[in-house]
Amino acid sequence: MKYDVVIIGASAGGLTTAISARKFYPDKSVLVIKREDIAMIPCGIPYIFGTLNSVDDDILPVEKFLEPLGVDILTDEVTEIDPRAKLVRTASGKEIAWEKLVLATGSKPVKPEFPGSELEGVYTVPKDYRYLKEFRERVKTAERVVIVGGGFIALEVGDEIRKLGKDVTILVRSRLLRSSFDREFSEMVAERLEERGIKVVYGQVERILGGESVERVRLIDGSELPADLVIFSIGYRPNVDLAVKAGLKVTRYGIWTDEYMRTSHPDIFAVGDCVEHRDFFTGKPYGLMLASTATFEARIAGANLFKLQIVRENRRTIGVYSTHVAGLTLAAAGLTEEAAKREGFEVIVGYGKGPDRHPAKFQDTSIVTVKLIFSRDRGAILGAQIAGGKSVGEMINILALAIQKRLTASELYTLQIATHPLLTASPVGYQILQAAEDALAKLRT
Numbered sequence: 001m002k003y004d005v006v007i008i009g010a011s012a013g014g015l016t017t018a019i020s021a022r023k024f025y026p027d028k029s030v031l032v033i034k035r036e037d038i039a040m041i042p043c044g045i046p047y048i049f050g051t052l053n054s055v056d057d058d059i060l061p062v063e064k065f066l067e068p069l070g071v072d073i074l075t076d077e078v079t080e081i082d083p084r085a086k087l088v089r090t091a092s093g094k095e096i097a098w099e100k101l102v103l104a105t106g107s108k109p110v111k112p113e114f115p116g117s118e119l120e121g122v123y124t125v126p127k128d129y130r131y132l133k134e135f136r137e138r139v140k141t142a143e144r145v146v147i148v149g150g151g152f153i154a155l156e157v158g159d160e161i162r163k164l165g166k167d168v169t170i171l172v173r174s175r176l177l178r179s180s181f182d183r184e185f186s187e188m189v190a191e192r193l194e195e196r197g198i199k200v201v202y203g204q205v206e207r208i209l210g211g212e213s214v215e216r217v218r219l220i221d222g223s224e225l226p227a228d229l230v231i232f233s234i235g236y237r238p239n240v241d242l243a244v245k246a247g248l249k250v251t252r253y254g255i256w257t258d259e260y261m262r263t264s265h266p267d268i269f270a271v272g273d274c275v276e277h278r279d280f281f282t283g284k285p286y287g288l289m290l291a292s293t294a295t296f297e298a299r300i301a302g303a304n305l306f307k308l309q310i311v312r313e314n315r316r317t318i319g320v321y322s323t324h325v326a327g328l329t330l331a332a333a334g335l336t337e338e339a340a341k342r343e344g345f346e347v348i349v350g351y352g353k354g355p356d357r358h359p360a361k362f363q364d365t366s367i368v369t370v371k372l373i374f375s376r377d378r379g380a381i382l383g384a385q386i387a388g389g390k391s392v393g394e395m396i397n398i399l400a401l402a403i404q405k406r407l408t409a410s411e412l413y414t415l416q417i418a419t420h421p422l423l424t425a426s427p428v429g430y431q432i433l434q435a436a437e438d439a440l441a442k443l444r445t
Contacts, residue, residue, distance in 0.1 A: 002097035003031040005305060006088060008078050008242070009104030010034035010062045011042060011127065013272030013294035017102050020302025022069045024309070031072045031096065033088070034062065038129040043291055045125060046153060048136055050160035055133045081246040083265050100267050100305045103243060103255060104298070107236040107273035107289050112148070116208030122230045125153055142229035143167055146217050148205055149233035150176040155189065155325045157231060162198050169199040169225055171217070176200070180321050180332045182371070185385050192326035201225065236289050238274040251276050253285045260308060261301035269305065271297040280316040280403065281335060281382060282343055288319055320400040322393050329366075331396035334383035334403045337373050346376040348442045350409065352434025356391045358419075358426035368392060370431040372399070372412070374439050379408040386431075391424070395432065409443060412436035 005021050007014045010032050018032050039060040048055050066073055077091040081101065088096050109124035111117070121142070123135050139145070139161055147158045150172030162168045170176075170193065175186040190200050203219040208230060210216065217225045238254035249256040249264035253276040261269045272294030276285050303310035322331035340347050350372045357365040366389025373383040384399035386392045402412060413436040419427045 004028035006098040007102040012291040014104030016295040016298035046156035050163035103270040105239040121214035146227040154233035196326040269301040277317040329392040333400040350435040350439025352431035354429040370435045372435040
């Protein structure tokens, strides 16, 4: 069995690579190998507990996307990559030859190593259909839920479980969403969660206590939290085992790739959570696990498999995030003020705030707060953070493009926009322009 392109993994990165490969190289044969027979939409997983009616509502229809394009699909587990022979071997004993190989092997949740973490009722949040079905049933019978972690998934899962009327506590070491937002936004979301009835506790786990099942979580300060269910959402690790065994260059952050997503083997590409990313401003390697980033990389890889035809101007990555928790939408792109200062930038910060409809009497109006971070030397945008209603989800994409194109406060101040009473803020008080104006005034002093 031989294919021109073999892709290992069928989540956002693998799926998008296959689609791009077929569009750019319609004469090439493409095979996607997926380990699970049922794939999940990763970003939708938190919503299986409250908003969605079942785990089945979050299934990723891989076949629906790929079969009309003539992409073959194999459900099997790849156990070995042979770069010299250009073969992959699977658990069922198949050998598949390839001309180009793409690793889209994703990530897996960090497992807790605290004493008692083996007790019944301790869970992580993987992308595993059968695990999640059993997990969801356990949530239904629990009354007191402790979620360890202060990132996006921890908050989203907590908010969803609270909708079921459960007693929910989020245990975080320092502050919520620390890596993506500055303190004022962390405090904003903490206040919203507490208004929703979710307790936010600051501390660290020492051990989990109970008989056969979890009963309490003991913190290092000696205090204890009662719990029928404990959920650890403390990060994810890249799935790099196949790459390591194949002798590819791998760092602590994932598989090394160049600007065209080629690995250290010229005919093997890698995309998504399994890849090492480099910060847009500093070039420092870091782990970034976002479906949006995976699809961006997949489009680059898919287009450039057989010839370089889509130029990737900058190999570095802008972290662009959004979430909706306790009725509040939060979004961020680029560096936080705290991170920029830590890297040695001298910064100017601009703020804009106001309703996202005009007049503000419309029923779905929300107050939007925008924070923009600029370098003092030339006024280039370094980062953005927004909180408000659902319009925030698209506003951050404007600012991500501004960061990618290194726009200045002056260029954002003169941004030409479309507005409508039912759809946007007033043109007089458009929050991005307000924030740019605020920063520009400070740069002039």
